[in-house]
Amino acid sequence: MKRVIVGLSGGVDSSVAAYLLKEQGYEVIGLFMKNWHDDSVTISDECPWLDDSNDAMLVADKLGIPFQTIDLSEQYKERIVDYMFDEYQKGRTPNPDVLCNREIKFDVFMKIALDLGADYVATGHYCRKGTIEKDGETVYQLLAGVDTNKDQSYFLCQLSQDQLSKALFPIGELTKPQVRDIATKLDLVTADKKDSQGLCFIGKVRLPEFLQQKLKPKAGVIVEVSAENNAYNSKAPIFTTKEEELQYLTKKINYSVEDGTIVGKHQGAHYFTKGQRKGLAVGGTVEPLFVIDTDVEDNVIYTGQGKQHPGLFKKALFVTNDELHWVREDLELNVNETLHVKARIRYRQALENATLYRVENGLYVEFENPQSAITEGQFVAWYLDDELVGSGVIS
Known part of the structure; x- marks a missing residue:
């Protein structure tokens, strides 16, 4: 019997993943990861880790599989939280879920699982794994989940061949309603549980409060740039190579306060991200304002009216x-x-x-x-x- 360690998160997807593996004849062990937790920034009743670990334990008990909790908060803080602060400070917008899979679930967690004698690590992701033979080598494929509405292959986009070789995605062939149906039939405590939202394993976080722990508030101005601005109407030069054209297409517009009208104030450009609409607290415009750029050096947020604004x-x-x-x-x-x-x-x-x-x-x-x-x-x-x-x- 091959041994599989399932990352039991206390949600319905990983619960059913564990059940399916047991049905397929694997020796299954459930492991719950306790990650970095800070009550001051978590919207506590949304996703408290204690409730989740309890649910995961009840599921393991029901399925008759061994269960334990491991504390990865130190590694999580180091590899995910600190990275997030660093990226936001630079005016970039990180994706913690992709990183959490690359750095935590399929790295730190996988190493622990392999040390426990596991052959594979399984998660409740909606994606599939394929294998093909190429030049005498086995090549692993990361395939979209059958449920196009829930496909989570994007979150695993940073996995390596080595990580994929030891990964299993038992629910990738199923749709969410089918997964819930299996959980209901098994009378699992997680059958009707809402999908967790927010940061991977931390739960819903109030982002400004979260970022304010490290990135201090700093008053600045919100500038509205007109859709008629010259920057959007400049004629493209004649290109001699495709690369020149691509450089032109990816070039960032450098806005200055003179390019628009000051319409409001904010508490820190590093709290905002391109495309954001909520949290600007500026009224009186015909269409809602969207963030078209942030300048963390000069602490200015540039916005434009409507989701069709050319600056987006x-x-x-x-x-x-x-x-x-x-x-x-x-x-x-x-x-x-x-x-x-x-x-x-x-x-x-x-x-x-x-x-x-x-x-x-x-x-x-x-x-x-x-x-x-x-x-x-x-x-x-x-x-x-x-x-x-x-x-x-x-x-």
Whole structure:
């Protein structure tokens, strides 16, 4: 019997994952991860870890599998929380869920599991794993979940071949209603439990309060930039190479306060992110204001009216070499090679047609249609059909 350690989170997905593995004849052990917790910033009744660990324990008891809790708060704080503070300080917007999978679940947690003699680590993610033989080698594939509404392959976009080789995703072939149905039939305590929201394993966090622990409030101005601004109407130059054109398409507009009208005040540009609408507290505009850029150096937030504001849209983005990751290392592009893919820049976004262009210092992703709020620090992931083959941090 192969031994599988399941990350039991106290939710319905991992509960059913554990049950399915047991049914398939694996020796299953449930492990609950206690991650960094700070009551001052968590919306406590949303996702208290104590309730979750209790639920996970009750599920393990019901399924008749061994269970224990491990405390990963130190590693979580070091690898996720500190990284988040650092990124926000630089004016970037990190994605903690992607990092949590790469750094915690499939690294720290996986190492603990393997030390406990596990052959595999399993989670309740809605995605699938495939294997193919290529040049006599086994290659692992990260495939989208069958439930297109819940597909979570994007959150696993940074996994390596080594991590995938030891991972199992038992519910990837099921839809959420089917998962709930199984849990109900088994009378599991998690059957009707709401999906957890917010930071991976911390729960819902009030982001400004969370960031204020490290990043001090600093009063600044909110500037509204008109859609008629010259920056959006400048004629594109004639390009001699494709790379020149891509550089032009990804170039950041450098706004200054003179480019618009001061319409309000804020408590710190580093608390805001591109595309954000809530929390600006500026009224009296025909359409709501959206953040089109933040300047953490001068502490200014630039906004535009309406979700069609030209300041929100771009056709291309760039990923530097050191932030570039291929799940399928065998498909990595060489300099000057291109690849037609489907790509997304955020979870739950519909896949969009795009072309990858590999250059000396990184990779350009050019979309067929302009994308709204391409945000530095977030992840772009690209697919061939339903297989996620690579990803990178938007620079």
